[in-house]
Amino acid sequence: MRGIKIKPLFHGNMHCDKSLLITGHPDLMLTKSNHTKNSVWCETPSFTYIIEHPDGRMLFDASIHKHWEDDWLPEYKELAPYDDYTEEQQFEGALKAAGLGPEDIDFVFLSHLHVDHAGNAKLFDTANTTQILCHEDEYAAAANMDKDEHFFLRGDYDVPGLRFSTLPGDIEIMKDIHAISLPGHTAGTMALKIQLEHSGTIILTSDACYLKESYDDEVGSMIGASLEQWGHSMRKLKMMARAENATVIPGHDHNICHEGHAPLRDEPKLRVGGEYD
Numbered sequence: 202m203r204g205i206k207i208k209p210l211f212h213g214n215m216h217c218d219k220s221l222l223i224t225g226h227p228d229l230m231l232t233k234s235n236h237t238k239n240s241v242w243c244e245t246p247s248f249t250y251i252i253e254h255p256d257g258r259m260l261f262d263a264s265i266h267k268h269w270e271d272d273w274l275p276e277y278k279e280l281a282p283y284d285d286y287t288e289e290q291q292f293e294g295a296l297k298a299a300g301l302g303p304e305d306i307d308f309v310f311l312s313h314l315h316v317d318h319a320g321n322a323k324l325f326d327t328a329n330t331t332q333i334l335c336h337e338d339e340y341a342a343a344a345n346m347d348k349d350e351h352f353f354l355r356g357d358y359d360v361p362g363l364r365f366s367t368l369p370g371d372i373e374i375m376k377d378i379h380a381i382s383l384p385g386h387t388a389g390t391m392a393l394k395i396q397l398e399h400s401g402t403i404i405l406t407s408d409a410c411y412l413k414e415s416y417d418d419e420v421g422s423m424i425g426a427s428l429e430q431w432g433h434s435m436r437k438l439k440m441m442a443r444a445e446n447a448t449v450i451p452g453h454d455h456n457i458c459h460e461g462h463a464p465l466r467d468e469p470k471l472r473v474g475g476e477y478d
């Protein structure tokens with residue numbers, strides 16, 4: 202639709218073993234003829250997206266909070282440290298550099314409630330017109346956890362003042378912006394499908410599809426609520442992407458950060474730092 206614009210914000214990198222993201226991928230397995238392949242300590246970028254729409258401004262995901270080192274459980278820091286970023290890249294700095302504060306955002310769409318996607322939702326506790334959107338199953342699963350585990354931190358979303366509106370499944374939020382239910386990574390992981398006038402259909406997958414390999418080779422992750430459900434969701438994503446000739450933007454693909462690589466359709470205009478309409 203005319204008048205929608207997407208601006209990606211890059212917040213620096215976490216790092217983790219690549220096999221955490223694509224568990225059991227053939228490229229990472231030792232074989233009879235190759236016993237010497239090493240694991241890969243993989244750059245794992247954090248992105249959010251500002252989506253300008255004539256009916257409101259949406260933020261897709263909320264990245265990692267600046268106090269992650271104090272707040273994260275030791276196993277989160279050990280498995281996937283957020284260890285490569287500048288103050289300007291960090292969420293609050295990047296939002297400010299975009300000329301925005303929490304009160305300027307009408308909707309915060311949280312693809313899911315993991316620490317690296319919901320970390321700054323709490324900044325919206327005093328923005329009293331901002332609605333926080335996530336899938337109702339995600340909210341229910343997270344709200345019912347009796348301790349922090351599996352990359353969730355209740356302090357990210359169980360915050361007085363946050364105005365959560367939960368979504369029941371696939372739904373159009375504003376004209377040509379659709380929430381797409383892709384459970385499996387977590388109970389209620391959602392992608393966002395945006396139909397742009399010039400750039401065509403873009404699907405921001407978040408962690409429903411970590412990397413290009415997750416998509417091309419349909420390899421899931423050991424981090425996840427249900428691998429079987431993840432597979433169903435991946436096939437739904439692919440069907441939708443093919444039917445609409447969409448550009449798919451994976452959640453944590455380091456190649457998208459670097460010149461010479463594009464998301465999952467040859468669309469040279471789509472790069473971090475660009476603006477798409």
Ligand SMILES: [Zn+2]
Nearest residue numbers: 313315386408
């Ligand atoms: Zn996640």
